[in-house]
Amino acid sequence: MAVLTLSQVIPRPVGDVFDTVVDGGRFAEWNPTVKSSRQLTDGPIGDGTRFEWELTGFGRVVQELAEFDPNRRVRIVPQIASLKGGHRFTFTEVPEGTRVDHQLEMVPQGVFRLIGPLTATIGRRNLRATAAALEERLTAS
Numbered sequence: 001m002a003v004l005t006l007s008q009v010i011p012r013p014v015g016d017v018f019d020t021v022v023d024g025g026r027f028a029e030w031n032p033t034v035k036s037s038r039q040l041t042d043g044p045i046g047d048g049t050r051f052e053w054e055l056t057g058f059g060r061v062v063q064e065l066a067e068f069d070p071n072r073r074v075r076i077v078p079q080i081a082s083l084k085g086g087h088r089f090t091f092t093e094v095p096e097g098t099r100v101d102h103q104l105e106m107v108p109q110g111v112f113r114l115i116g117p118l119t120a121t122i123g124r125r126n127l128r129a130t131a132a133a134l135e136e137r138l139t140a141s
Contacts, residue, residue, distance in 0.1 A: 004104040004123050008131050011097035012138045014071045020138060021089050021100075022074055024051035024063055030137035033126045050079075057122070087130075100134070102127060 010017055020030075025039035035054040039045075040062065047068035054060050062079040067088065077086035085105035092099040106123045 004102075004106075004127050006102045006104075006127050006131055007099060008102075008135060009094060009096050009099050010135050010138050014091050014093050014098045017098040017100060017134070017138060018071045018074070018089075018091050020134065021076075022049075022065060022068070024049070024053070024065070024076065027051070027053060031133050032129050087127075100131070102131060 022045050024045075025037055027034040028037040033056055035056065037051060037053045040050040040052055041048070043049075045065070047065060049065045049068075051063045052060055053063055058080065064077050064079055065074055066077050066086070067073055067075040071091055073088065073090045075086045075088040088103040088105070090101040090103075092101070104123050104127045
């Protein structure tokens, strides 16, 4: 099991950062680990909203929002049999903008447990790429 953490400060208001993270239907516009993305559920984004992402190395995976607490926290949970966990984002207003604390939990299931150490390596790379892309998306002029 891999639980990876990363913190960053983005010089934008909490609402802007939160809104970007929870809009999973637009992830492919800015996140290099997502080839395509679309919202599956109708209505406003909130707890239980589902998206489909085409992920490098995994193919099409449904993602669901959980722990939805506007401008404070959200967890993006993959709906895939081979991997449990999710990516939790916690948002805190700081003088410089918004601190984002990432917690990526990756728990391989079944035969995929054999590649557990590789999971951590892939997760670290994807976490760094996502954090960098999020900051770039929100600070680009």
